[in-house]
Amino acid sequence: MLSVNDIYTYYGAIAALQGVTFEVPRGSVVALVGANGAGKSTTLNTISGLVSPRKGTITFEGRDVTGWRADRVTALGLVQVPEGRQILAPLSVEENLLLGAYTRRDSEIEQDLENIYKLFPRLEERRNQIAGSLSGGEQQMLAIGRALMARPKLLMLDEPSLGLAPLIVQEVFRVIGELKEQGATILLVEQNARKALQVADYAYVLEGGRIVQQGLASELRSDPRIVEAYLGRRA
């Protein structure tokens, strides 16, 4: 569904990505794991069109979207939940959700809004509150809910568990699992490799802007090198 082919992205003279290649097949959950600064967010931002790759191609549903403007990429159904939630703080919870449906013109937006409220009852309780007043966990739910309002064909999640309390992290991954069961296609970027590898079907390990390893998530979970580097001794 999405294929990223040998992309190189630079910030000034610094190469953040040096030939990243991977695939996200329809209906699967693919995880991109790696340490801080490995290029995970840059990869998502390059796909989203927030930065342009200097080399390489990005194809979504057979269409070359390399270097497209971010709003056009989103309009295609390739939707990112950015790192740090990035909710629109002065707008209400409901307004944030409605803006998620900005690219849609159909009549089922109200219906989807109710569905999001079913998935995240906390958001319904706070629908008229200013989004900036939500807790970190609630903001993450809002950011995911807002992306779902676009009816994404592929959902990209950038560090959804970052900075959240363990209980909230559980909740976030419960939702990701639920979306997976509903057949959603997800590209998940996480530093929390343990959690990511539990929910994902397939995973890539990113290091210094390159893919250094890949495989079924179930196999990577027990790979001694991965355990050593990303999961710690406990696994």
Add this chain to the structure above:
Amino acid sequence: MEQLPQQLINGIWQGAALALFAMGYTLVFGVLDIINLAHGATYMWGAFFAFVCITRLDWPLWAAIPAAMIGAGLLAVVLDRLAFKPLRTLTSGGLVLWVGFIVLLLGLIGAWSPGLKWTLTLSGAAIMLGGIVQDYAAIRPLRVRHVPHLAPMISSIGASIILISLAQGIFGAQVSRFPPDIFPSKPYTLPGNAVIAPIQLLVLGIALALMVVLHLLIARTQMGRAIRGIAWSERTARLLGINVDLVVAQTFFLSGALAGAAGVLLGLAFNRLDPFMGNEVELAGLTVIIVGGMGSIGGAAVAAFLVGMLRVLSVGYIDSSFRDAFVFALLILVLLVRPSGIFGRGSSVRA
């Protein structure tokens, strides 16, 4: 004191018209963090658009007002494309476009010999064209980061000078007037021996209606949410699929249409138009948006009535030459005591 009711009435309808001007002013600031110093010139052009519709095209007043608003709105969009947009996404071509614009401006307004004037003007236009071609020809135009904050201000001053010079060239520097029979002039008498002219009622009515429409547009529509979304974070807005350029154009259109409405209404009420009429309202408008809290639409509306009233009362009770002194005293007071304005930043209507 017996003329107080009259003064209050004057303060209210003039404040309402000032509110239209100031809301458009603060709207653009809220979204783009720029002070559009050509807003006063847009206001003036709004008045002249209506003037042309009525005196040259023989349109009725009810058609001339919306036409003037649309005209001024489109003018503001063009202004954005030429004076601000090149600076926002400053590509190498955009920078060239801007330099060309400055050269063109120098040629148009400077007191040069005719030969030099045309050389400057034409080379400015040629440089601008070169800039446009450059951006379209380049595969990936080079982004210039950190555009100095003063650049959009200088741009808008330049645009303002061009717009005023154009009006001067077309309509002359003297005062133009609408035909006197355009609107009934017999004033209504109100309790307290105050009078209000039908035209003043019209100004008040249209201004209040437009304030409600603007509020609904900003608070209830997807366009309004997108405008507020961009004001908070352009990057996040893009990720939501919002075409930022389009929404910025919509913002400028709204802003210009409001300035145009204010221009027609005040032009009608005082029945005097001249190319420099924007200067005075720009100072008052600047005070209003600072007092109201930069970027706060509701704050601008309230502050406009405050400033309108202050101006009218200082004319009525002290001396008309002190009018601006009181406005500036208020401005200085607010800047000293509460620099974020009475309704600054915390306000929920911030756009």
